[in-house]
Amino acid sequence: xxxxxxxxxxxxxxxVKSCRGHGLTHAVAEPWGLAGDRxxxxxxxxxxxxxxxxxxxxxxxxxxxxxxxxxxxxPDADPLLVGTPDGSVVTDVQVxxxxxxxxxxxxxxxAWFSTVVGKPVRLVYLTDPAQRRPNPAYSRERxxxxxxxxxxxxxxxxxxxxxxxxxxxVGPRPEEGPVSMTRFRPNLxxxxxxxxxxxxxxxxxIGTANFRVAKACDRCVLTTIDPDxxxxxxxxxxxxxxHRRWDGKSWxxxxxxxxxxxxxxxxxxxxxVVEHHRSREKVQR
Numbered sequence: 001x002x003x004x005x006x007x008x009x010x011x012x013x014x015x016v017k018s019c020r021g022h023g024l025t026h027a028v029a030e031p032w033g034l035a036g037d038r039x040x041x042x043x044x045x046x047x048x049x050x051x052x053x054x055x056x057x058x059x060x061x062x063x064x065x066x067x068x069x070x071x072x073x074x075p076d077a078d079p080l081l082v083g084t085p086d087g088s089v090v091t092d093v094q095v096x097x098x099x100x101x102x103x104x105x106x107x108x109x110x111a112w113f114s115t116v117v118g119k120p121v122r123l124v125y126l127t128d129p130a131q132r133r134p135n136p137a138y139s140r141e142r143x144x145x146x147x148x149x150x151x152x153x154x155x156x157x158x159x160x161x162x163x164x165x166x167x168x169x170v171g172p173r174p175e176e177g178p179v180s181m182t183r184f185r186p187n188l189x190x191x192x193x194x195x196x197x198x199x200x201x202x203x204x205x206i207g208t209a210n211f212r213v214a215k216a217c218d219r220c221v222l223t224t225i226d227p228d229x230x231x232x233x234x235x236x237x238x239x240x241x242x243h244r245r246w247d248g249k250s251w252x253x254x255x256x257x258x259x260x261x262x263x264x265x266x267x268x269x270x271x272x273v274v275e276h277h278r279s280r281e282k283v284q285r
Contacts, residue, residue, distance in 0.1 A: 006271035008206060009158060010181070010189030015070060016040040016123075017147045018051040019061040020227070021185060026266045029209055029258040032129040032144040033152040034187050034265075039126045040070060041102065041147040042113055047093040049147075053222050055117045056230040072109075074116050082109045087127035095147055100131040134257065138214040143257050151214050151255035155198065156186035160252065163195035168239045176235035182227045183236065184219070184253055190271055198254045203275035209263030210274070211256045218249035 014021040017038045028035040040063070042050040052058040061074045070082040085103035093102045102124035104110070109123045129146045133139060138151075145152050161181055168177035181189055188206070204211045219240060224233050240250035 006190050006192040006273070008188060008265065008267055008269040008271065009191045010186075011265060011267055012185070012187055012189070013037045014185060014187075015063040015065065016042070016061065016072070017049070018042065018053075018058045018222075019063050019072075020059060021182075022062075022064060024267075026264055027187075029153070029211075029261065029263045029265055030129070031142075031152070031258060031261045032132075032146040033148055033258075036065065037153075037187065038147040039129065040105075041093065041095070041124055041126070042117070042121050043093050043102075043124055044119070044121055047091060049093070049095050050117065050121050051222070052225055052230075053220060055119075056225045056232060057116060057118075059225055059227050060230050061113075061116060072112065077112065077116060080109065080112045082106065082123065085125050085127065090127070091122075091124065093124055095132070096149070098132050100126070101128070103127045134214065134255075138255075139257060152258055153187040153211070153256040154185065154217055154253050155188040155190060155204075155213075155256050156181060156184050156253035157193055157195070157198055158189060158191040159193060159195040160198065164236055164239060164244075164252065167243055168235050171235075171239050171242065173233070173235050173238060176233045179223075179236050180227070183223045183225075184217075185222075186253055188256070188265070192271075200276045201254065201273050202277045203273075204256070205272040205274050206265055207263065207269035209258065209260035209265065211258055211260075214255040214257050216251045217253045217255050219252050223252075 011024045011027050012021045013034050064071045073079045082105050087103045090101040090103050105123040113123050114120050130144050132145050134143050134145045134151050165178035201213045244251045
């Protein structure tokens with residue numbers, strides 16, 4: 001068993017997929033992710049997921065919880081409170097290759113998001129988060145995931161971000177750096193390990209909870225959208241492609257699967273690396 005001096009420095013939750021997240025001091029780790037994380041999603045008329053990859057203005061939408069309801073705010077739009085559907089009515093939706101059932105929100109919510117996006121869309125809620133399994137190649141039969149892209153949680157380290165920003169500073173587009181951790185949308189931010197050490201992690205104990213590192217996270221154009229302005233650039237993908245590319249993809253941060261559902265995570269929790277991969281390659285592929 002090996003350990004390094006690691007500490008949780010940030011916990012982030014993203015109530016609506018592709019919209020802004022908010023920081024927490026503590027959170028419950030459920031089988032499918034942090035409690036309240038990515039249980040809401042925007043879909044088109046055919047039920048397919050709509051993300052900031054295609055509609056960057058979604059990164060300017062700020063969702064928060066208000067007495068059991070969802071409060072959404074955006075520039076040039078009035079705030080809106082959205083009630084949580086009871087699940088008595090569901091519709092078929094698609095998250096990339098996964099098909100599942102979700103409950104539509106109110107017509108008022110659909111209209112609000114349609115105005116923000118600039119096309120007809122609907123807001124849906126995942127009443128049953130136990131429907132979807134992560135990639136079987138990197139998960140167990142019982143594992144589940146909410147509306148997140150592929151896995152229940154994402155962990156990134158401050159040291160790897162600093163190393164990436166150092167590379168951006170000496171690269172072809174230094175004016176686009178430094179980039180913030182917000183670009184990568186992690187649930188957990190940790191500090192105390194050398195840059196890129198997470199490539200070799202296999203099992204973690206965070207506080208009293210155990211997590212498997214399923215695989216590294218391959219990054220997409222969403223990371224090139226400025227979370228404060230919704231404008232697109234080339235970084236950090238240009239630099240990741242030069243320094244962190246293999247198997248035809250660019251990599252930053254690692255995907256986690258909880259093995260201690262119901263555990264409460266806190267900022268300041270100590271982290272133990274219980275098990276490493278025998279080779280760095282195993283966490284990446």
